[in-house]
Amino acid sequence: MSTVVHTQKPSRLSALLQSVRPRSLSDAVGTLVLFIGGWIMVFPFVWMISSSFKPTYEVYDPDFTIIPKTFVGFENYAGVLFDQPYLRFMFNSAVVCLGILIVQLVTAIPAAYALAKLRFRGSTIFFGTVIASITIPINVISIPIYIGLVQIRMLDTYFAMMFPFLVSVFAIFLFRQFFKAYPDSIIDAARVDGFSEIEIILRLILPAAVPAIAAFTVFSLVAHWNDLYWPLIVVQSQDKMTATLSMMQYQSDFDTDYGRTFASAAVVSAPMVIAFLFFRRLFIRGITMTGIKG
Numbered sequence: 001m002s003t004v005v006h007t008q009k010p011s012r013l014s015a016l017l018q019s020v021r022p023r024s025l026s027d028a029v030g031t032l033v034l035f036i037g038g039w040i041m042v043f044p045f046v047w048m049i050s051s052s053f054k055p056t057y058e059v060y061d062p063d064f065t066i067i068p069k070t071f072v073g074f075e076n077y078a079g080v081l082f083d084q085p086y087l088r089f090m091f092n093s094a095v096v097c098l099g100i101l102i103v104q105l106v107t108a109i110p111a112a113y114a115l116a117k118l119r120f121r122g123s124t125i126f127f128g129t130v131i132a133s134i135t136i137p138i139n140v141i142s143i144p145i146y147i148g149l150v151q152i153r154m155l156d157t158y159f160a161m162m163f164p165f166l167v168s169v170f171a172i173f174l175f176r177q178f179f180k181a182y183p184d185s186i187i188d189a190a191r192v193d194g195f196s197e198i199e200i201i202l203r204l205i206l207p208a209a210v211p212a213i214a215a216f217t218v219f220s221l222v223a224h225w226n227d228l229y230w231p232l233i234v235v236q237s238q239d240k241m242t243a244t245l246s247m248m249q250y251q252s253d254f255d256t257d258y259g260r261t262f263a264s265a266a267v268v269s270a271p272m273v274i275a276f277l278f279f280r281r282l283f284i285r286g287i288t289m290t291g292i293k294g
Contacts, residue, residue: 052076052263059258076263089243096161097224104168112175113201133169146233156236171216178212214279222272243268
């Protein structure tokens with residue numbers, strides 16, 4: 001009489017657990033550090049969403065809880081979206097961000113191509129100037145720019161909000177690193193075939209630079225969509241107010257409506273989060289490809 005031994009195949013869940021199980025103590029420590037770091041990064045957003053559902057007095061409560069004791073989320077979000085011209089604020093933010101991005105790309109791509117592929121006197125000095133300019137924050141030059149805008153009476157305009165950022169030295173550096181990796185043989189062959197430098201950029205460089213452009217687009221849109229410092233200086237009317245600047249309406253010298261402030265912050269953050277989720281693959285690809293060749 002023979003006995004039949006039945007071997008049970010491991011379940012999919014057990015196989016998954018075995019695949020993520022740390023192989024050593026160092027892996028376990030690394031996983032723990034990454035988990036703690038990830039939680040530190042995510043916690044402010046959790047706090048923001050949780051506080052947007054609470055009344056102001058509960059936000060001040062020292063006993064912090066994720067789930068609000070008194071839910072006023074509908075009132076807070078309705079106040080943000082419908083008690084003020086919020087679509088106008090979003091439109092202003094979109095105009096400013098897209099206007100800045102378009103001009104940055106138009107100026108940065110030819111400059112980066114020249115630094116990466118053309119040989120001309122002073123190119124090394126020019127590239128060094130680009131690197132040095134990256135270290136200069138907007139706060140340093142904000143006062144002279146503001147005085148200049150006052151002199152030409154351009155405050156409270158789209159141009160005033162866009163002007164300091166129309167040329168991005170970071171974009172020039174980023175695209176220059178990407179273009180350095182593009183084969184010179186293809187560019188030389190295009191020149192032999194009669195291509196001008198503009199045609200080379202439009203027909204050869206730009207299609208290959210889509211990942212780098214996508215990466216910089218995310219950087220630019222997020223930076224200027226979330227910018228509060230410069231609009232707070234040059235915007236003087238509600239008609240030109242951006243979505244980020246509209247959060248300041250809930251603050252005063254005597255009281256602050258933190259529930260609506262956090263709700264406004266959540267609404268402002270949502271478009272950038274959604275955009276990143278859609279373009280994350282191009283963003284990661286662009287970042288990794290820009291460092292191939294120095």
